[in-house]
Amino acid sequence: MQFTINGRLQTVDCDVRTSLLDLLRDHLGLTGTKKGCDQGACGACTVLVDGERINSCLALAVQYQTRSVITIEGIGSARDLHPLQQAFIECDGLQCGYCTPGQICSALGLAGEIKRGVPSACTADLRAGEIEFNSDEIRERLSGNLCRCGAYNGIVQAVQKTFAPTLERAP
Amino acid sequence: MNEFSYERATDPAAAIRLFSKCNGRNPRYLAGGTNLVDLMREDIEQPGTIIDVSGISQAIQRREDGAILLGAGAKNTAVASHRDIRERFPMLTQAIVNGASAQIRNMATVGGNLMQRTRCYYFYDSAARCNKRVRGSGCDALDGFNRIHAILGTSAHCIATHPSDMCVALAALDAIVHIEGPSGPRRLKLTDLHRLPGDTPDVETELAPGELITAVEIPPLPPATRSVYRKVRDRASYAFALVSVAAAVQLNESGDSILAARLALGGVAHRPWRASVAEGVLQGAPATEERFRQAAEAELQLAVGRAHNAFKIDLAKRVVVDTLKELTRRPGDEP
Numbered sequence: 365m366q367f368t369i370n371g372r373l374q375t376v377d378c379d380v381r382t383s384l385l386d387l388l389r390d391h392l393g394l395t396g397t398k399k400g401c402d403q404g405a406c407g408a409c410t411v412l413v414d415g416e417r418i419n420s421c422l423a424l425a426v427q428y429q430t431r432s433v434i435t436i437e438g439i440g441s442a443r444d445l446h447p448l449q450q451a452f453i454e455c456d457g458l459q460c461g462y463c464t465p466g467q468i469c470s471a472l473g474l475a476g477e478i479k480r481g482v483p484s485a486c487t488a489d490l491r492a493g494e495i496e497f498n499s500d501e502i503r504e505r506l507s508g509n510l511c512r513c514g515a516y517n518g519i520v521q522a523v524q525k526t527f528a529p530t531l532e533r534a535p
Numbered sequence: 536m537n538e539f540s541y542e543r544a545t546d547p548a549a550a551i552r553l554f555s556k557c558n559g560r561n562p563r564y565l566a567g568g569t570n571l572v573d574l575m576r577e578d579i580e581q582p583g584t585i586i587d588v589s590g591i592s593q594a595i596q597r598r599e600d601g602a603i604l605l606g607a608g609a610k611n612t613a614v615a616s617h618r619d620i621r622e623r624f625p626m627l628t629q630a631i632v633n634g635a636s637a638q639i640r641n642m643a644t645v646g647g648n649l650m651q652r653t654r655c656y657y658f659y660d661s662a663a664r665c666n667k668r669v670r671g672s673g674c675d676a677l678d679g680f681n682r683i684h685a686i687l688g689t690s691a692h693c694i695a696t697h698p699s700d701m702c703v704a705l706a707a708l709d710a711i712v713h714i715e716g717p718s719g720p721r722r723l724k725l726t727d728l729h730r731l732p733g734d735t736p737d738v739e740t741e742l743a744p745g746e747l748i749t750a751v752e753i754p755p756l757p758p759a760t761r762s763v764y765r766k767v768r769d770r771a772s773y774a775f776a777l778v779s780v781a782a783a784v785q786l787n788e789s790g791d792s793i794l795a796a797r798l799a800l801g802g803v804a805h806r807p808w809r810a811s812v813a814e815g816v817l818q819g820a821p822a823t824e825e826r827f828r829q830a831a832e833a834e835l836q837l838a839v840g841r842a843h844n845a846f847k848i849d850l851a852k853r854v855v856v857d858t859l860k861e862l863t864r865r866p867g868d869e870p
Contacts, residue, residue: 380539380540380541380585381536381538381539383572402576403573403576404569404573404636404638404639407636407638410638413641416612416641417637417638417641418638418641418642419569419636419638419639419642422568422569422572422573422639422642423568423572423642424541424565424568424572424585426541426587427565427568427587427589470637470638473637473638473641474637477612477637480616481616482612482615482616483615483616483621483628483632484632484637485629485632485633485772487632490621490622490625490628490629491621491622493618503772504772505637507636507770507771507772507773508635508636508637508638508639508773509636
């Protein structure tokens with residue numbers, strides 16, 4: 365099977381039962397993406413596919429051959445952190461760090477969704493094309509990513525700090 | 536996970552042909568995978584052939600008569616974000632964005648949402664007895680932890696619920712399911728798609744083997760109809776409904792009388808529960824809290840609670856009353 369992972373075309377010989385998560389971790393050595401519950405409940409395995417966040421544990425890899433997959437390895441490196449990664453450090457958005465790659469990918473997906481006007485459960489005005497960028501929206505939209513250390517306040521702060529300049533509407 | 540062969544279908548006819556060809560190998564249609572892949576990993580579903588239909592019918596179209604046609608392959612996020620849905624059927628957007636997580640909504644499809652299976656713990660636990668998994672084996676939910684289970688339309692064989700939020704809104708919207716299959720195309724009201732458990736809870740829908748949902752049609756609502764979806768759950772976000780209500784109300788000009796009401800309940804039955812008894816009580820009635828309560832009482836009259844879910848009966852009544860109050864509130868009314 366052929367995949368495009370972090371912009372690189374990769375050919376992998378794997379069983380059709382392989383999940384996208386296991387493909388990344390076990391076949392391509394991209395262990396930044398984490399396995400938490402392996403049933404779509406915790407969000408640790410979140411990656412971006414064509415810019416949209418998904419749970420890679422619930423995805424059969426075979427279905428994603430023609431899509432562009434971005435993992436945490438494609439977002440930043442230790443030497444060249446993404447601004448959101450830097451904000452997580454500055455805002456104490458983590459303790460153990462296990463959920464962090466998923467949180468980062470999820471938050472990048474979140475920013476794209478708000479930009480595109482995708483509503484959430486706490487969007488009051490569904491008719492308005494624009495979404496208000498505030499901490500309630502961030503909390504609701506990140507509810508698919510659990511953090512057992514409870515670093516939520518720092519996570520929300522980091523996301524707000526990073527994307528407020530581009531997503532907050534002028535008063 | 537058992538071994539299976541994988542086929543990709545490019546249109547409904549090809550999918551149905553593949554299904555017929557593999558009929559002896561327990562084939563399954565696969566779309567977003569958020570439910571089926573999980574069930575396969577638990578060995579609850581053991582298909583010999585997977586027919587990938589995720590690329591089929593992704594469009595969302597507005598027909599000339601004002602109806603909306605949701606392609607079965609349209610993603611939850613696309614449906615919830617669609618301008619026509621947000622403006623004309625806001626309860627459908629609300630139902631979708633109150634279901635699952637953003638990640639799952641980016642994967643899950645319309646057809647898959649209709650076909651998803653119950654989240655009953657005993658269905659998922661192969662060490663437990665479950666009439667859905669093994670017909671005639673018994674039901675451990677009846678006397679087990681049944682906080683999340685059904686109170687309406689149950690049987691002595693199964694008290695599982697249908698977990699969908701989207702389907703509850705679609706039930707209230709009189710949605711029509713478009714189906715193609717080995718014996719040709721047909722249409723079914725969404726409220727007729729899912730079955731009550733009876734003594735065959737393993738047979739969950741009216742679909743015949745090989746039949747594929749291709750679209751869901753939403754007819755236009757009467758003018759000046761207000762609609763809303765209200766969900767009550769154990770967490771503030773990302774949890775299945777204990778009770779949910781989809782309601783659409785059309786009031787008279789002065790706003791004190793109900794011309795027509797549509798109500799559907801989620802989290803309470805083996806299928807999205809269209810509350811037609813309550814609708815009958817509300818039709819032509821004054822828009823008063825007293826009448827809302829009568830409607831809720833009438834709908835829940837036959838509800839049966841068990842050790843851990845009896846609270847749902849009162850909860851459902853209260854959510855119905857409160858949702859109707861919200862929908863019929865006039866400017867200046869006390870909230």
